[in-house]
Amino acid sequence: MSQRQPQQLVPGMQPAVLTMDSLLRAAEQTVPQGAGEASKFRYRAAYQGVPGAYSEMAACKACPDAEPVPCEQFEVAFQALSQWTTDWAVLPIENSLGGSIHAVYDLLLRYRLHIVGETSIAVNHCLLALPGTKLSDLTRVLSHPQALAQTDTYLRKLGVVKEAVDDTAGAAQMVARQQLQGVGAVASRRAAELYGLDILDEDIQDAKDNVTRFIKLARDPLLSREGEGEATPFKTSIVFSLKEGPGQLFKALSVFALRDIDMTKIESRPMRTNPIVLTKPEGAAQAGKQRFNYLFYIDFVGALSDPVCQNALRHLQESAPFMRVLGSYPMELQLGGLDSNTPFDSINEH
Amino acid sequence: MSQRQPQQLVPGMQPAVLTMDSLLRAAEQTVPQGAGEASKFRYRAAYQGVPGAYSEMAACKACPDAEPVPCEQFEVAFQALSQWTTDWAVLPIENSLGGSIHAVYDLLLRYRLHIVGETSIAVNHCLLALPGTKLSDLTRVLSHPQALAQTDTYLRKLGVVKEAVDDTAGAAQMVARQQLQGVGAVASRRAAELYGLDILDEDIQDAKDNVTRFIKLARDPLLSREGEGEATPFKTSIVFSLKEGPGQLFKALSVFALRDIDMTKIESRPMRTNPIVLTKPEGAAQAGKQRFNYLFYIDFVGALSDPVCQNALRHLQESAPFMRVLGSYPMELQLGGLDSNTPFDSINEH
Known part of the structure; x- marks a missing residue:
């Protein structure tokens, strides 16, 4: 986790949020504009x-x-x-x-x-309010509808009116800016720090296993040296489609299984009507489009610098009409792959 | 699509929404209560x-x-x-x-x-308003934040203030009930019919391929006769976990591939900390729990009455410590399986 302290914003003050319009304006100027x-x-x-x-x-x-x-x-x-x-x-x-x-x-x-x-x-939803507020003072609670739904059991016990707003941090901002007495916000701990609110309670969501995985994107790929993936495990994310015919997916997965490459994610996505924009060749005004019935998302353990992974992808390309490497990057968690499952002894609910 | 006309509700009138509380109250009475x-x-x-x-x-x-x-x-x-x-x-x-x-x-x-x-x-988002309203009259538009996000480009061009409410149909209801002049709602065509609103525009979402798949649940499984799955294609949905060890997923999928059983969905789900409640044996006060690193969701083409499918599941159970059949049911669409991909010729954006 990042250890740095967030800068506390004066209520009513916040950095400008980038929009499509502000990006277009910035593009018209010679010096790129910040937010x-x-x-x-x-x-x-x-x-x-x-x-x-x-x-x-x-x-x-x-x-x-x-x-x-x-x-x-x-x-x-x-x-x-x-x-x-x-x-x-x-x-x-x-x-x-x-x-x-x-x-x-x-x-x-x-x-x-x-x-x-x-x-x-x-995701650790906290109940925030103006400093000095007690739980029993609350009559209304603001948040994003999804956060309100995820904390429904808790808020029901509290007997408050739930009000939906655009986002969790925005709810905290609103309580702080408008100095709303007796009004809570369901948001992150960081939102409390940013907007100077008290944390009345935390971890108030129904499902405790609410984790979001984020990806970090850059303009250039991360180039790993050969053998680097052995010390720091790397993960590679790809998207591909398959040709028509029985057993195609099984064959596609065999390029990993036969090389003992472990997968950490596999997902099929039905594509129905939406064409995929494949590439925009240099100089071309428009990108080409192609339709597929299914796309497959796979994450596997291994770095692109590893010749075994390169061979697997080359092998996959023989049968996949479309394939894109989304990136090869250090794995955050030592979760193991799809195939490393650790069953625990059955435990009873108490 | 269902052809029947929805009953128009008088603004301010709507069927009671079932809640946990109303279900508990109903359970205390001898005659089950309706909504x-x-x-x-x-x-x-x-x-x-x-x-x-x-x-x-x-x-x-x-x-x-x-x-x-x-x-x-x-x-x-x-x-x-x-x-x-x-x-x-x-x-x-x-x-x-x-x-x-x-x-x-x-x-x-x-x-x-x-x-x-x-x-x-x-999902076909429509822009609704009180009868007689023109597009140029609108100053505010209400909807669920997700619907507002999905129609962002359209609403931006319209230059209206976006206001988030609990749900799309609720937004339509609010406009109708409170007779809000100059206020639009992003909701379904059916919401317009129900609440007596005009449809000012439709299909206003950015992404046109916004389709939601629903499942129909019953207390008892659908029993198909042997051979029935051949005339009306059936689909079977299962959830399973795997043992530790390389190539386990590949082996699991081989039980389908070796029998030419086509899959229409495959997805891995990392489980992290949340245990799965497996079963609640008859007479037991509590259900047993077990943890897995991954769960796999698979839909395959075939009916449970088909001995080939039965054999595949029996085969899968040999290596899967946990497996549940969620249901076997007639397929809605003739989409084909994961392996039947129909690549179209590249077309250019115009």
Whole structure:
């Protein structure tokens, strides 16, 4: 976890959030424009959301020497990085309750950026309020509808009115800015620190296993030296499609199994009607499009510098009409692969 | 699609939404209580949300002869069905943009219910307002934050203030109930019909491939006769874990590949800390729990009555310490399996 203390914002003050419009304006000027004033940070990392968001925590954890730059949407973060407005972008890719975030996978295919790292953030919803507020004082609680849903049991016991707002950190900001008495916000611990609120309670979500995995993107791929993946385990993320015919997926997976390459993620995604923008060749005005019935997302343990992994991908390409390496990067957790399962003894609920 | 006309609700009137509390109250009474008054329907189908929600459309499509019963949360729908308050429950299981809905998979493992059907709903966001309103009259637009995000480009061009509320159908209801002039709601076509609003525009979302797949649950499994799966293609959904060791997933998939059984979905889910409640044996006060590093979700083409499928599952059980059949049911779409990919010629964006 990042150890640095977040800077506390004066209520009513916050760094400008990047939007598509502000990016376009910046592109018209000769000197790239930042989101805020002169920064003490050498680097900048785009994330989706406002200060105090879980995505901001992930950006700070993944890029400890970078100023987190809030972006209004996922795509603005991709654009900010593509247009040299930031050095990295940190985006959620899957959540333990919500699943894979396909919108981010779609953007990964549309933009030529590279995954250079990963980080996971445990969602720890806190109940925040103005300093001095007691739990019994609360009559209303604000948050994003998903956060309200995830803390439903707790809030029900409290007997408060739930009010939905745009995001968790925005709820904390609203309570602080408008000095709302008797109003709570469900948000992160960092939001409490940023907006000067008290933490009345924490870890108030129903499901305790609420973890979001984020990817760190850069304009250039991370080049690992041969053998580096052995000391620091690397993970490689790919997307591919398959030809028609029975057993194609089985054959595709055999390129990893036959080389004892362990997978940490496999997912099929039905594609229905939406074409994939494949590539935008240099000089071409438009990108080519192609349709597939299914895309497959696979993460496997291994670095691209490893000749065994290179051979596996070469082997996979023989049968996959479309394949893209999204990135090869150091693994954050020693979770092991899909095949290393550690069954625990049955335990009883108490 | 269901052809029946939705009953238009008087603004301010709506069927009671089932909550955990109302289910407990119902359980205390001898005659199971319904959500509304005497119904013309013989059957009832629980869904999560309020009338006009996309989930309600799915419930009507999957259970055309059932009264849709709104439930406050996913789990209330599971309970309503388990406690004989409804005959079916229809729940979202995956979305083309958001991915698999793991919270519903979790409930499938905790409740002993069975998938007996599936249906897909294309999310078609409409812009609704009071009758007679013109697009240029709108100054504010209400909806669920996700719907507002999905229609961001459109709403930006319109230059309106976006306001987040609990759900899409609730936004439509609010505009109708409070007779809000100059206020729009992003919601379904059905919400417009239910609450007597005009549809100013439709299909206003950025991504056109926004499809949600729903499952239809029943207390008893659907029993298919041998050979039935050949005329009407059946799909079977399973969840399993694997033992530790390299190549286990490859071996697991071989039980399908070696029998030419086609898969339509495969997904790995890292489990981290959350134990799975496996079973609640008859007479036992508590269910047993077990932890796994990964769970695998697979849908394959085939009916449980087919001896080949039975053999495949028996074969899989040899190596899987945990396996559950979630259901075997008629396939809605002739999408083909994971292995039947139809690449189209490259087309250029215009």
